[in-house]
Amino acid sequence: MPIPLFNSIASWLLKKRYHQIELFLKYPGEVQEEVLFQLLGIAEDTKIGRKHEFNSITSYKTFSERIPIVSYEEIEPLIERTRRGEQNIFWPTNIKWFAKSSGTTNAKSKFIPVSAEALEDCHYKSGKDLLCLYLNNNENSQLFTGKSLRLGGSKELYEDNGTFFGDLSAILIDNMPFWAELSSTPSSKVSLMGEWETKMSAIIQESIHENVTSLAGVPSWMLVLLNNVLEETGNKNLFEVWENLEVYFHGGVSFNPYLEQYNNLLPGKSFNYYEIYNASEGFFAIQDRNNADDLLLMLDYGIFYEFIPMEVYGLPDQKVLPLWEVEVNKNYAIIITTNSGLWRYKIGDTIRFTSTNPYRIKITGRTKHHINVFGEELIIENAEEALKNSCQKTGAEIIDYTAAPVFMSRNEKGTHEWIIEFRKAPEEIQYFTEVLDNALKSLNSDYEAKRYNSMTLEMPKVHIARKNLFYDWLNSKGKLGGQHKIPRLSNERVYVDELLEMNS
Helix, strand or coil: CCHHHHHHHHHHHHHHHHHHHHHHHHCHHHHHHHHHHHHHHHCCCCHHHHHCCHHHCCCHHHHHHHCCCECHHHHHHHHHHHHCCCCCCCCCCCCCEEEECCCCCCCCCCEEEECHHHHHHHHHHHHHHHHHHHHHHCCCCCHHHCEEEECCCCCCCEEECCEEEECHHHHHHHCCCHHHHHCEECCHHHHCCCCHHHHHHHHHHHHCCCCEEEEEECHHHHHHHHHHHHHHHCCCCHHHCCCCCCEEEECCCCCHHHHHHHHHHCCCCCCEEEEEEEECCEEEEECCCCCCCCEEECCCCCEEEEEEECCCCCCCCCCCEEHHHCCCCCEEEEEEEECCCCCCEEEEEEEEEEEECCEEEEEEEECCCCECCCCCCECHHHHHHHHHHHHHHHCCEEEEEEEEEECCCCCCCEEEEEEEEEEECCCCHHHHHHHHHHHHHHHCHHHHHHHHHHCCECCCEEEECCCCHHHHHHHHCCCCCCCCCCCCECCCCHHHHHHHHHHC
């Protein structure tokens, strides 16, 4: 099919979808209730459905009272039975795909079920919606005259007991519809290569001669790839490699620490950045406006959402809210019920609503990835914003970081210890530390209170990481590439102590 014709047809089809999106923008509560009862109806004859009598649930209230909220550890035995081939436990259609979760660097892996319905009605639908929303905001886009450079997971898919597991990105690429394959680079064969550094070279060789109009992938790993592209080609910026490049679709980690470095790679032109929010468990939200810093919660992907206010999260009397009861500017843990058979499942992420008409969110962190040893309630959103502020004031550029508490002892107060790998280090690390500390105080009143006169918390300690420290650390755990992430904040010192030892 000639590219101009393909471009016109694709644009027309995607814009048609926008009218369906307008439906859940206008009737969000009704759409979410419809999703819930569709899921209950579909799964009523599963083992879980019969146990909880799905066929007699007629209201959200009954649903919330009858079905418990669960963590992965609580449903792992059921998932393992399905991985061994037993079906119809929590979802009626056969589940043969399991996304090996890389949202944590813990040794223990999670295997998240991915149904055929989730592939089609959530993950691939979201890919089309991302393009739909982008085109709706950029009518003169020439996106489909070229290809999207995608950077997926570095693990191959492994067959196990008649089922398959691997990175979610690998599962998506392996099952990719023809329209996505036609418009993507590198080839699926290269995308699914297992060894990260060999794969990096292969991606560059396949992609530098293509007409790349968009980029898609996790910012930290995409940055490594793009810098290697410039090194390979000898060009000064990416527009000299791909002159028609117009947008980068990113997700997985906060973009704030990387924005300035991307602006250096993509200078001068009017270039768009679009954020997405997806995970092994599903695809949740898409940036729906140019230059926005929040995301539209997508309500018709076969996912029913609930939320727990973080101030009561984990308490015996924690309150769980449906979408129509949330408020703006409050921090919530997300609970999901999905078309892969996850029922009231804690995914471990926290978000804040910026709007309820329509429902737009910002990702604020993880329920476990925070520091709250001294009552300071430091979340990733605070850390990212403070680091961005510190870089702007000192001219520094950050590649990666992590932080953890230094616990109080008989003779010492507590503090936070940071390890930061800089692409461009500040001239004075002490000044950078002071700017970071002051930024955290301005962003977080609990942190500020604990730092008052250094009564509870002393000034943070900041270590400059040697070059490639985080890369080498991930490599030592076999976790290079794709969706693997550095744990940003932790209440424990396991990561920090390992990194400090490697940094010495």
